[in-house]
Amino acid sequence: MASFDDFVKPYGLVDKVDAFGYLDYLRTQPDGRAKRGQVILVTADTPLKASRGEGKTTTTIALIDALRERGVDAAAVLRQPSMGITAAGSKGGASGGGKSSLAHPELVDWGLCGEMAAIENAQNLLVSFAEKAVDEGVLDTILLPRVSEVPSRALRQIMVDRGKADIPERVVLTPTCELMQIVVLSRSMEEVSRRVAAMTAGTKDGRPVLFGSFVDLWRITNMLSDAVKPAMTTTQAGSPVYVHCGPFANVSLGIPSLVSVQMACARHDLVVVEAGYGADAGAQKWLDIAAREFGAQWPAAAVVVTRATTWRDDPALRWRYPFHVRRMEGLGIPAFPLVNLWEGEDGEVDDLRRTTDQLGLRRPIIGNLFRDGGSALAAQLDDFIEVLQEGRSHGAQAPAEALRSHKGMDLVDQLRWIASSAYGVPAGRVVCGPDFMDSLAAARALCKGQGLDLNDLVPVAVKSPATMTDDDSAPEAERTVTLKKVEAHTGAGLIQVNLTKSLTTPMPKIV
Known part of the structure; x- marks a missing residue:
C-alpha cells in the first residue's frame, strides 16, 4: 500500500510533491485515509503603499507555529513570490521574517522552488511557436504576451521586426500570465493540457487561432512536469509548509494552487492559506473565484492582518480595515483582527484593543511576530480555536448565495x-x-x-x-x-x- 512519502522527491533543499498523483491515489482508497482539514484564510488590510506589505506571510508562519504549540495539526500553504519585485526587496520577502520565517527563505524568495522559471519558459516557448506560425501563414497577429520575472518598462509594448511587416508584442510579469493561472486552477495534468490547448495564440484574418490547433502540447506539458508539483518545506520551528504558484493578487489570482491546498487539507486538520495583498484582492479572489467558481474550500475563519501604523498614518483611509473584517463576517466567516506590531509599538496594545472594541470587532490578536514568533500568539488563540471547533462540530459552511x-x-x-x-x-x-x-x-x-x-x-x-x-x-x-x-x-x-x-x-x- 502506498504512502504520502511515495509521492515526495527531493528538489534541492526542499521536496516536491506529486499532488496530482497523491490525490488520485486517495480517491481509490476507503474513506478515512484522508483528513478533511479546515481552511483558514490569512488576508490583510489594503496597504497604505503598494510596495509595503502588512505581514501576511509572517503572520501565517507564526500562526501555524502557535497552533502546533497548542497541539493542533496545522500547516500553511504559501505562494511562490515573483523574484523581480518581492525578492528584490520592493515589499519584503515572501518567506516571513525573524522568528516567523521559513527554514530556507532564500529558496522561496529567489524562485528556486522552480515553477516560476518553468512557467516563464513554457509561455515564452508558446509565443515563439506563435511567431513561427506568423512566418508560416498560420497567424497574422500574436495575442499571447511573453513573460519575464524581471520587469522592464521598455518591454511593456514592443514591436518585432518581421521584414515585410512589424508585429506588435508585449511582455508581462510571470505571475500575471495565463499559464500561471492555468497551473493555479488545474487539478490534473490532463486539465493542464486541455487548458493550454484552449489558449488563444492570435488571429488569422480576424478569426482567433488556438495553440491546440498547431502545437504539439507535450512540448509544453513536459516543461511543466515539476512546476505543477508543490514544494514542501518547514518553518524554522519545524511546522510543515507547502509553497506553490500564484503571487500578486493585484495583477492576477494571487492565491496558491488549488491542488496544493486540497492536498494539505487531506493531510492536516487546519490549513492556513495565504492570499495576496489585501482582502479586496487575494481574499476576494479566493472567495469569488477559487471557492465560488472553481470549487475550492470555503474558509472556516479568516485572520485579517494590519499594522498599528495603518490606523494612525492616514485618517482618511482608516475605514478600510473594519470594512474588510465586517465583509468577512457578513459572509459567515469568523474574522479575527490581527495587528502585526513593529519594533517600538508594544505600548500601543491597550489603545489598539480599545479601538477594536469601539468598532465592534472580535478581540484582536496582537504581537511582534518578527521578534517573538508563534510564542506571541499561542496564548491569544482560545477564541480562535473555539470558533474552529464549533465550526467543525456544526458543519459550518458558506451561505448558499456566496457559492452560487x-x-x-x-x-x-x-x-x-x-x-x-x-x-x-x-x-x-x-x-x-x-x-x-x-x-x-x-x-x-x-x-x-x-x-x-x-x-x-x-x-x-x-x-x-x-x-x-x-x-x-x-x-x-x-x-x-x-x-x-x-x-x-x-x-x-x-x-x-x-x-x-x-x-x-x-x-x-x-x-
Missing part, C-alpha cells in the same frame, strides 16, 4: 457586484473608462469566434494593490471604480479586467 455561480451573468454586472461587495462602491458609481467598451467588444468577438460566451469566463480584477477605488480618500458617497480594459484568457477560463490604477509589469522599488 455568476457564470452567464453580464460581465459588467459581475464587476458592479464585485465593486459593491469587495470595495464598498455601489453599482451606480461603477463607471466605464473611455476605452472600456471597445475593449469589451473586441474580447466578446474573440470569444465568439471560439464558440465561447464571454460572460461564462470568470472576471479577475487587475488593480492597484494600494487602493480599492479610484480615490479611497474621497468621502464614501463620492467613491467610484473605473473599468478600463478587458483581456480574455480563454485557456484559463478567466477574463482580466483592469480597473483603478493597474499595471501588469510594475517596477520594483529601489531599497
